[in-house]
Amino acid sequence: MSALGGIASSLLRRFDAEDAHKLAISALKLLPSRAPPRADPRLAVHAFGLDFPNPIGLGAGFDKNAEVPDAMLGLGFGFVEVGTLTPRPQPGNARPRVFRLAEDRAVVNRYGFNNEGHARAHARLAARRWRGGIVGVNIGANKETADRVGDYVAGIEAFADVASYFCVNVSSPNTPGLRDLQEKSALDELLSSVLAARERAHPRRPVLLKIAPDLSLSALDDIVLVARDRGVDGLVVSNTTLARPQTLVSPLAKESGGLSGAPLFDLSTRMLAAAFVRVEDQFPIIGVGGIDSLETALAKIEAGASLVQLYSGLVYAGPGLVGDVARGLVATLEREGIALAALVGRRAEEWAKQG
Numbered sequence: 001m002s003a004l005g006g007i008a009s010s011l012l013r014r015f016d017a018e019d020a021h022k023l024a025i026s027a028l029k030l031l032p033s034r035a036p037p038r039a040d041p042r043l044a045v046h047a048f049g050l051d052f053p054n055p056i057g058l059g060a061g062f063d064k065n066a067e068v069p070d071a072m073l074g075l076g077f078g079f080v081e082v083g084t085l086t087p088r089p090q091p092g093n094a095r096p097r098v099f100r101l102a103e104d105r106a107v108v109n110r111y112g113f114n115n116e117g118h119a120r121a122h123a124r125l126a127a128r129r130w131r132g133g134i135v136g137v138n139i140g141a142n143k144e145t146a147d148r149v150g151d152y153v154a155g156i157e158a159f160a161d162v163a164s165y166f167c168v169n170v171s172s173p174n175t176p177g178l179r180d181l182q183e184k185s186a187l188d189e190l191l192s193s194v195l196a197a198r199e200r201a202h203p204r205r206p207v208l209l210k211i212a213p214d215l216s217l218s219a220l221d222d223i224v225l226v227a228r229d230r231g232v233d234g235l236v237v238s239n240t241t242l243a244r245p246q247t248l249v250s251p252l253a254k255e256s257g258g259l260s261g262a263p264l265f266d267l268s269t270r271m272l273a274a275a276f277v278r279v280e281d282q283f284p285i286i287g288v289g290g291i292d293s294l295e296t297a298l299a300k301i302e303a304g305a306s307l308v309q310l311y312s313g314l315v316y317a318g319p320g321l322v323g324d325v326a327r328g329l330v331a332t333l334e335r336e337g338i339a340l341a342a343l344v345g346r347r348a349e350e351w352a353k354q355g
């Protein structure tokens with residue numbers, strides 16, 4: 001399967017990036033249903049009140065409309081996050097809006113929350129509910145909404161019966177003004193409303209907050225303070241970056257949008273470690289950004305991530321990356337004679353000092 005996945009990934013890279021993504025989703029929908037492979041019990045993680053078979057998740061943005069969560073769980077992911085989903089369907093920004101920076105093992109996107117809306121995604125998630133598995137729902141606001149807070153509340157209300165957890169996305173750089181919701185007073189108002197909606201909903205689901213990697217440390221201080229005071233269940237660190245490291249060589253690096261992939265790794269891992277230090281074990285963190293190998297996944301965990309998520313790394317490493325990371329983590333635990341939890345945050349101070 002790993003070899004076939006690598007061949008498929010190579011073929012897909014011959015197509016325009018967005019067309020390749022659509023082809024991948026279509027192909028996954030045609031795959032015969034299969035149960036997730038059995039995970040090594042040493043990789044099990046209990047976080048946010050949920051039991052994850054392994055710490056390797058699929059990040060939001062791949063399965064925007066909840067079309068293939070079970071196919072991705074079948075590839076070995078311990079959990080899948082669908083979305084970002086907005087109350088009403090919206091087309092997103094004009095094409096072209098996603099670019100492979102092959103020389104940099106990176107991607108730039110300016111999709112702008114293109115999705116089919118709550119109703120269609122909910123129908124798909126309701127139809128697969130009996131299958132089990134951890135499927136989180138990433139929620140956002142429509143670009144033209146007059147009430148952004150209301151849109152996030154609507155997401156909680158719409159998916160409470162089918163989501164394993166929620167991820168409140170206030171950090172996409174591709175919806176004008178969205179990142180303003182990370183500002184202290186705006187975030188406090190948002191989380192107050194979202195968490196109140198969660199308490200009214202049944203069943204009660206964990207709520208996570210996804211933040212940007214481009215924050216100042218003072219802004220991060222405010223975010224963690226609000227998150228702790230309001231009682232969120234966890235952070236996701238981080239979204240894509242607007243920065244363009246000087247190391248980029250692809251001519252497509254000049255395209256506007258969020259940068260993901262290998263060049264995001266250092267920035268997002270420093271932000272992760274800084275958040276871990278400030279959170280003081282009050283809730284777990286999911287580490288995202290530039291994971292394309294065992295080494296990068298392990299570094300995220302050592303910087304403070306209880307769980308990790310992949311997306312852009314799959315573009316270049318293929319679906320075999322999931323199994324490679326899982327096997328590598330088991331080998332690491334065997335070699336060091338420790339439990340997975342002992343890896344979490346053991347180098348956070350070291351990473352945080354690089355910021």
